[in-house]
Amino acid sequence: MPYTSPAQDIYFTLSHVLDFKSVQGTDRFADATDETTRAILTEAARLCDDVLAPLNRAGDTHPARLENGIVRTSPGFSDGYRAIAVGGWVGIASSPEFGGMGLPLTLATAVNDMMAGACLSLQLNPLMTQGQIEALEKHASDTLKELYLPKLISGEWNGTMNLTEPQAGSDVGALTTKATPNDDGTYAITGQKIYISWGDNDFTGNVCHLVLARLPDAAPGTKGISLFMVPKWLPNADGTAGAANALRVVSLEHKTGLHGSPTAVMSYEGATGWLVGAPHAGMAAMFTMMNNARLGVGTQGIGVAEGAFQKALAYAQDRQQGRAKIVEHADVRRMLATMKAETFAARAIALDCAISLDMATATADPAATARAAFLTPIAKAFGTETGISVSNLGIQVHGGMGYIEETGASQYLRDVRVTAIYEGTNGIQAMDLVGRKLMDEGEAAFALLEEIETATEKARASLPDLADPVWQAAETLREATEALLARDPASRMGASVPYLMGFASVLGGHYHLAAALSGDASRTRLAQFYISHLLPKHAGDLARAHVADDVLMSLTAENLATP
Known part of the structure; x- marks a missing residue:
């Protein structure tokens, strides 16, 4: 069953359900007209349906592997990534100053939704780069921006996020990776990081790692953490990738799903890094990337839910059971309706969150900023929980065939399961919602209720x-x-x-x-x-x-x- 991107459903949601017109009415995003929106969704859908979706099964059955220190990616992923990069999809919401389209994050979110439904393992690569781009735009020096942003936005290079260590998961403050000043203004980064999504590949010219580490005079806990750019290849004076940096992929994790996405254990052995932002202010910069990723990860759950629903619906319409197709049975109809209705709800939450972020960017309105901040943990947690529950129902609709790997129904559940864990577990999202997000005495929550x-x-x-x-x-x-x-x-x-x-x-x-x-x-x-x-x-x-x-x-x- 071929995957069909939900471009029409997304356009309907933006046009009839949410207030995307307010974004289009700002000076910042005046170019995001209805005509442009339709064109973006149509072209992205063509890419997803024709190029990315056929790679999804290959990524699962032919995982990324590490051979003699080199990461070999799944068949077709190189061509798929090149199509994403050439189409300009990595930098859809990035600054035109460095080669981006400068379009609303709402449209980038819609495109990521469709890409995740087509091939989540590959979509995770540009998603991480998009988060890094935003972090550099807001926190990096002009020198770093001029060197890295054009290459990240074009897709020539890709970006990663290095937080977790064996002893420091959600407790980021427990990390021990060290950053020692060099004589030339750079830093020697030493330590090990785990769970690094797309820690390496064989199709981009450089892999740019944002790494959290401690300076020698750092305070304990999160207040003593700094952020560094540590590329796989050290840039030459002309900005091209040069000599190898002192870092390596130790191993790739053997995961339940997302087999096409290489999740690396990274070792930094006195690797050269450049400070991003102020010393000891790494968490502020990293949270810029993480907040971007939280909406993005929620969107991944929604995309996978869409793919799982489409597969289940096609099977139910084709599978004969007794005198009727199983789509006619009440319980199957209940499951399919639940899948479609919950996916629509989750998608609307994520797009509404993106609209608030765009309004905050375009107008600097504190109310839009607060609205976006409140919706972010809901979008992440509900989007990923929807991906899991809908994929689980998809297996049930298939019956015994859903438990057989050849049908592909279980891949959706295996792939999406981790989204409830990374970028802050859903329990952490919920704690953030009732903790920090209610510190305004409920003002943002009550404003949504008034709406x-x-x-x-x-x-x-x-x-x-x-x-x-x-x-x-x-x-x-x-x-x-x-x-x-x-x-x-x-x-x-x-x-x-x-x-x-x-x-x-x-x-x-x-x-x-x-x-x-x-x-x-x-x-x-x-x-x-x-x-x-x-x-x-x-x-x-x-x-x-x-x-x-x-x-x-x-x-x-x-x-x-x-x-």
């Missing part, structure tokens, strides 16, 4: 049966938010994941209601299904926001180990 309730009030005139449940869900969410705010932040953590998921469910109802208002019969029926069958989940999730953590935290390790 939802205002929209439902207007919708009551034409679609009262759909509008009323969404309005009531928003009120339940308001009460849960008030309950959390009344508690000490430390006591909110046990409710953090259900609160995030409950918030996402209510947002999903809001977006489905907006889709139904377009008058499209299929959209209306899908909204009816979501609001009647899936939205009610929010009540159970949000009920836990009223429960203190006492019972949860009273469960000791001994209690849990008791037979």
Whole structure:
């Protein structure tokens, strides 16, 4: 079954569900007209469907491998990457000053969605580069910008992010990689990093590593961390790649999925690096890249959900069971409807988050910045959880054939599973939501609730049966938010994941209601299904926001180990 990029669905969401017109109305993004948006989506869809999607299975069955210190990538990946680079897709939202298109992040997010659905293993490469580009644009010296940005934006070079060490995962402050000053203004970087996505390849001219390390006078914890650019090949005076740097790929991880994406253990052995940003301010620069990646990773989950749904739908329409195709069976219909409805909700959340980021960039409006910050952990966590749950349902739709590798149904689940873990686990996203993101006394949360309730009030005139449940869900969410705010932040953590998921469910109802208002019969029926069958989940999730953590935290390790 060929993959078909959801370009039309994305355009519909931007045009009828979300306020992308506000982005188009800014001076910064005035070139992102409807005509340009359609052209971008159409061309990106052609790339995904014709070039990238055929590589997805090859990446799974012929993994990247390390041979004599050289990473050999999966068959066809070199040509696929070259098509991405030549098309300018790496730098779609990057500064025109260094060769980028300068288009809204919203369009880059839409393109990444389609690429992830086509071939997640390969899409991860430009996604990491895009995050690095943003970090350099905001924090690097002019010299580093002029050298690295044109090559990263063009796709001639690619970028990575090096945080994790064997003893320092989510606790980044525990890292021990050292940065010793050299006499020429560079630094000697020594240490080991693990889980480095696309730590090396055989198709770009250089691999540019952003590495967190400690200077000799660094304070303990995250306050003592600095960020360094450490390229695989040291640049010559003319900017071309020169001599090999003192770094190497020790090994590639043997993973559950994403076999086409080489995940490296990196060793830095006095490698030459250049400081990015101020000394001891590495976390601020790295969080720029991580926040970009969090939206990007949420989008990966959505793309995979789309691919899994399409495969399951095609199978259900073809598979005969008794007198009918299995698509006619109620439970199969329930699963397919759930897959499509949840994917739409997750996609709308991610695109809405991107719109807020674009508005913050274009207008410097603090409200847009706060809105984007609040939506980011929801987009990441809900997008990836949707990818996992939809891919799991896809296997179930296939029945026994879904458990057979040759059908390809299980690859979606194996590939997407890690997205709930990297760039900050979904539990960390939820803790961020009820912790830092509610430090404004709930102002950003309540502003979103006002948007939802205002929209439902207007919708009551034409679609009262759909509008009323969404309005009531928003009120339940308001009460849960008030309950959390009344508690000490430390006591909110046990409710953090259900609160995030409950918030996402209510947002999903809001977006489905907006889709139904377009008058499209299929959209209306899908909204009816979501609001009647899936939205009610929010009540159970949000009920836990009223429960203190006492019972949860009273469960000791001994209690849990008791037979």
